Amino acid sequence: MPLSRTFEAKIAVIDSLIEFVGDFATEQGLPPKRSLPLQLALEEAVVNICNYAYSAPNGEIEVKLEHDGNRLTVELWDEGIPFDPLATEAPDLSASLEEREIGGLGIFLIGKMMDEVRYRREGKNNVLTLIVSNNP
Amino acid sequence: MQTSAHQQNASVVMAVTGRLDAVTTTEFDQDCAQYSSEKLILDLSGLEYVSSAGLRGILSVAKKMKAAGGSLSLCGLSGLVLEVFTVSGFDNFLPIFEDIEKACAGNA
Numbered sequence: 001m002p003l004s005r006t007f008e009a010k011i012a013v014i015d016s017l018i019e020f021v022g023d024f025a026t027e028q029g030l031p032p033k034r035s036l037p038l039q040l041a042l043e044e045a046v047v048n049i050c051n052y053a054y055s056a057p058n059g060e061i062e063v064k065l066e067h068d069g070n071r072l073t074v075e076l077w078d079e080g081i082p083f084d085p086l087a088t089e090a091p092d093l094s095a096s097l098e099e100r101e102i103g104g105l106g107i108f109l110i111g112k113m114m115d116e117v118r119y120r121r122e123g124k125n126n127v128l129t130l131i132v133s134n135n136p
Numbered sequence: 137m138q139t140s141a142h143q144q145n146a147s148v149v150m151a152v153t154g155r156l157d158a159v160t161t162t163e164f165d166q167d168c169a170q171y172s173s174e175k176l177i178l179d180l181s182g183l184e185y186v187s188s189a190g191l192r193g194i195l196s197v198a199k200k201m202k203a204a205g206g207s208l209s210l211c212g213l214s215g216l217v218l219e220v221f222t223v224s225g226f227d228n229f230l231p232i233f234e235d236i237e238k239a240c241a242g243n244a
Contacts, residue, residue: 011158036185036216043187047158093225097198105224106188112223 002066009050009059009078014043017063021074025132028067034132037113038072041130044106045076045085053080053126071115074130083126084119085110139167147243148174149236153182156190164190168197172204175243179236181212186220198230211239 005020007013018039025038049061062077091104110117116131137160141150148171156164168176178194198208209231213221221227233239 014158039185040187040216040220043157043189047187047189091224093223094228095225097195097202097229100195100229102188102192102195105191109188109220109224112219 002064004062004064006060006062009046009054009061009080010057011047011050013061014046017046017061018042020063021065024065024067025072028072030067030072030132030134034134038074038130038132041110041113041117041132042074044110045128045130048083048085048106049076049078049080049126049128052083052085053078055081070135071131071133074132076128076130077122077125079124080126082121084121085128086117086119137164139164141167141171144177144236145240145244146175147177147240149177149179149240151179151182153184155185156183156193157185157187158189161189161193164193165197169200171206172201173206174201175207176201176209177233177236177239177243178208178210179212179239180210180217181214181235183213183217184215186217188224191220191224191226194226194230207243209233209239209242211235 003024007017021042059080064075066073085107088104088107091108114130115133118129120127137154137156139150139152141148201208211233233242
């Protein structure tokens with residue numbers, strides 16, 4: 001059964017957003033070992049929305065959840081400026097300490113932690129879809 | 137996220153426990169500031185979770201320490217924390233040891 005909740009787009013909501021998704025994931029049988037990677041992907045996605053999609057405060061993020069018995073699908077909807085995180089440049093992972101920059105690492109980690117990540121623009125919304133399986 | 141530090145031979149060992157994330161990383165940076173010129177070892181055996189915000193904090197601490205004549209190394213990484221550090225390539229520029237003893241030996 002689909003479930004949704006709307007959060008203010010700010011860093012301080014990350015813990016409660018993670019808890020909302022985590023409770024649903026646990027109910028639906030997502031194994032505990034998939035929990036921390038999911039939390040990480042959610043944090044990175046919310047940080048990106050707060051930093052890039054919304055230039056002004058008072059934005060919102062709607063979280064929509066669905067589980068089909070094996071896969072949890074999390075959609076994050078925001079009404080910010082069009083921002084496709086999957087189109088950003090991959091970080092240089094081989095750089096030295098002096099040269100190392102941190103940009104792009106969040107998106108990179110989402111891709112590493114999730115089984116599938118998709119982006120689409122729907123009307124005035126950015127929609128980021130995170131998919132994680134019970135059995136990867 | 138909590139930290140506690142003690143001197144061990146030539147090194148300062150700081151245990152970092154809990155979650156190093158977008159909310160707690162500022163506090164972590166502040167906790168490290170006083171050790172900028174030391175040989176600092178972060179014991180991450182009690183760290184459950186780290187995000188890119190936490191990596192950003194550790195990168196910033198490492199750069200400040202290098203400029204101040206100190207050095208930073210890590211030990212005790214496991215699970216998600218170990219995975220995040222290695223896939224992000226942080227093991228390319230930060231020494232990572234299995235445990236505190238080996239990290240201290242690296243600073244002797």
